[in-house]
Amino acid sequence: MPLELFPICGTGKTLRLPTSQPHMYQVIYGILKQVYLPLVPDILEGLPQGWSELLLDQNQVAECAKKYNMAAKPDAKNVKRRRSYSSSILKEWGHRQCTFGVARDIVNFAYECAVPRPSQLNNHYKSFSSETYGETNLEQMASIIDELRLGPSDVFVDLGSGVGQLVCFAAAYSNIKQAVGIELSPLPAGRAVDLSNYFKKIMDHFGKNCGALKLIHGDFLDPKFKKLITEEATVIYINNLAFGPELMLRITLELLQELKPGTRIVSTKPFGSRKRVTYRSTCDLSAISDTVQMRSLVNGVSWTANKVDFWLTTMVPTKLYKYYESELHKKKGHCERSEAGEQNQEHGRKKRKTELRLDSSVKKSNESGTNSARSRRLAFSERTLSSNL
Ligand SMILES: C[S@@+](CC[C@H](N)C(=O)[O-])C[C@H]1O[C@@H](n2cnc3c(N)ncnc32)[C@H](O)[C@@H]1O
Numbered sequence: 158m159p160l161e162l163f164p165i166c167g168t169g170k171t172l173r174l175p176t177s178q179p180h181m182y183q184v185i186y187g188i189l190k191q192v193y194l195p196l197v198p199d200i201l202e203g204l205p206q207g208w209s210e211l212l213l214d215q216n217q218v219a220e221c222a223k224k225y226n227m228a229a230k231p232d233a234k235n236v237k238r239r240r241s242y243s244s245s246i247l248k249e250w251g252h253r254q255c256t257f258g259v260a261r262d263i264v265n266f267a268y269e270c271a272v273p274r275p276s277q278l279n280n281h282y283k284s285f286s287s288e289t290y291g292e293t294n295l296e297q298m299a300s301i302i303d304e305l306r307l308g309p310s311d312v313f314v315d316l317g318s319g320v321g322q323l324v325c326f327a328a329a330y331s332n333i334k335q336a337v338g339i340e341l342s343p344l345p346a347g348r349a350v351d352l353s354n355y356f357k358k359i360m361d362h363f364g365k366n367c368g369a370l371k372l373i374h375g376d377f378l379d380p381k382f383k384k385l386i387t388e389e390a391t392v393i394y395i396n397n398l399a400f401g402p403e404l405m406l407r408i409t410l411e412l413l414q415e416l417k418p419g420t421r422i423v424s425t426k427p428f429g430s431r432k433r434v435t436y437r438s439t440c441d442l443s444a445i446s447d448t449v450q451m452r453s454l455v456n457g458v459s460w461t462a463n464k465v466d467f468w469l470t471t472m473v474p475t476k477l478y479k480y481y482e483s484e485l486h487k488k489k490g491h492c493e494r495s496e497a498g499e500q501n502q503e504h505g506r507k508k509r510k511t512e513l514r515l516d517s518s519v520k521k522s523n524e525s526g527t528n529s530a531r532s533r534r535l536a537f538s539e540r541t542l543s544s545n546l
Contacts, residue, residue, distance in 0.1 A: 160173070160181055160185050163233035164232075166251060178273070180270070182215045192363075194209055263365070267359055268352060271351035290319065291458060291459055292458065293394075295322070302327060307333050314393050319396075324338035328369070335370070343374065346374035349372040387415040396425050397426045413428060445472060447470070453466055
């Protein structure tokens, strides 16, 4: 017999967790204590005195679940009656769309089901390699999603998704079209598949809406993912702080340079910069993208309590076109200036000739002793002409 919890939220379904794994009892206890006790204490009145303060063994948790189910049964059977639970009782748990708190709690319950011993993940990885493990916390991910204003047309792809908690969270917290994670290491990739299955079950139990999600075991550099990454993704997340230079170069050359205009990449190590394009940087990623710093939170990641920088790179190929356009204009301007320079030289030659003529005529008139008004007018008109040439 699996461990069961009947639903009381909207269109929710019965949650069934396997009893073969002891930590599942803790998850059921957590849901009763954290979610149902504050919302519907009357349904939990039949549970043993002080149950929420004690450390319960498996039998006691199973007993609590049974008592809860007996009280929740009429609601569980009658969806119409459940719908009459107003959001004044179920608060944020009463809506179909997850708030941050609901998405976080559901992902955390699924994480507890799929990853009973998180320390295994750290031992599994080689440190100081591209497979070094570390997680982005859900508060930080919510801040990124809010800052990017993800919407129904967005496809979120986590390159190196670990156990997939961010992919599930993105699908629950934002109303995006699809969330996909690709993970190379077999242990977290296996946990990610479990986590997404538990996540779907728990979301269903609370009757929550969710975008499509997929967690894949594989190498994101594998050509079979190219279409997804370069044509379908609108937001790419790469927690690349531990990625080595070779992997960074391959990501840039094989994936990022191929992205469609407007694609956004969030990373913990910047891929580009906001610098303007120069002759030397035309081959850099920064020539076709803009990079800015994002908000980062204290405790935003699992490996340090300090703030870790987050960078947003947006693909802007027009940056390079504009650079070439302005270079062309500059070149054209230069040609026009040199043409104008040649004309000026010609003008100088003519001017000097005129002045010579003028000097000789003045000289002649002086010589003839007739420095008359006529010769002065002639000299004046010759000068005016030469300055207007
Ligand atoms: C620091 S963890 C990040 C986990 C998750 N994205 C997060 O931020 O919580 C980086 C992950 O990238 C994975 N990784 C490294 N190179 C990869 C590759 N070529 N393909 C898929 N995953 C890769 C590592 O195995 C590791 O799990």
